[in-house]
Amino acid sequence: MTPLRILFQDEHLVVLYKPAGLLVHRSKLARGETTFLVQQLRDQLGQRVYPVHRLDRPTAGVMVMALSSSAAARLSQAFSEREVDKHYLAVVRGKAPEAETLDYPLREEDGSRPKAEMPAMPARTDIQRLDSVELPVQVDRYPVARYSLVRAHPQTGRRHQIRRxxxxxxxxxxxxxxxxxxxxxxFFAEHLAAPRLLLAAIHLVFDHPCRDQRLEVSGALDPVLTALFERLGWVGHLPQDQVTLTPRDAARSRDPATGERHP
Structure with missing residues (x-):
């Protein structure tokens, strides 16, 4: 079994890149599965790990797990209170808008009740088109096929929010x-060697649960997505593995648009 890629680790937490297609933990909806991220990471590190958020099974990308119950409680609270910045890359059909906020309420999809009985909850996602491509092939009813690379920044945490x-x-x-x-x-599966959901979590920013630091972690894409970006001419948008630790007060005094510190 290929070891999981660790992006950052200390005595309190570990940040890793979750492979696409791997469940985070056991689920009633996948009773026949025998391989899970939590168990694989536990065996790789030789210690217990505590999941504090989730990525859907088909979604790849950056995740954080705690290495103690106290760190898990603080991180879980940060995620539930929307104190964690999460950024994703997605390949979508069509030429997406340059920048837009998608503000559509969504019904929860937990499988416990019929959707019609589930209340619609506020949901907001900021999107930005980073690049686009027009391929001279007829995939649908049009003589050419257009696709875009989108960066998504969810402001709320509804299930399958970015996809929906x-x-x-x-x-x-x-x-x-x-x-x-x-x-x-x-078309992507058969002609572009990309037979899966083209969505990846690439960037997490959050307060360290046990230190007075702000942790910022980016993760390079896996080989399938990297090869696709190279083929479509999007190499300039490939993220790299990167970790930045900043004193918490200094990090929070930065202007989010320019990165400059306020006096």
Missing amino acids: HLSRRGYPIIGDAKHGKSVHNR
Whole structure:
């Protein structure tokens, strides 16, 4: 089994890159599965780990896990109170808008009750088109096929929020079997060697649970996404593994748009 890629680790937490297709932990919806991220990481580190947030099974990317119950409690609270910045990259159908806030309420999808009985909850996602490509092939009814690379920054944490928001706006993520379009999913699988959901968590920013520091972690994409970006001419948008630790007060005094510190 290939070891998980560790991006940062100290005595309190570990930040890693979750492979696409791997469940974070055991679930009633996948009773036949035998491999899970939590167990694999526990065996790799030789100690107990505590999940504090989730990524969907088909989604790859940066995740943090605690190494003690006290750190887990603080990190879980930070996620639940929306004190963690999360950024994703997605490959979508069509030419997405340059920048937009998607503000569509969403019903929760927990499988416990029929959707019609679930209340619609506020949900907001900021998106930015980083690049786009036009391929001279007829995938659907048009003579050319257009796709975009989108950076998504969710402001709320509804289940499948990015996938549902982009689909509702008319730019479904490639490889999304539920919210996308099968003809485009097949085209990427058969002709571009990308047979999966093209969504990755690339960046996390949060306060360290046990130190007076702000932790910022970026993760390089896996080989499937990296090869796709190279093929589509998006190499300049490939993230790299990077970790930055900043004193908490200094980090929070920075202007989020420019990175400059306020006096």
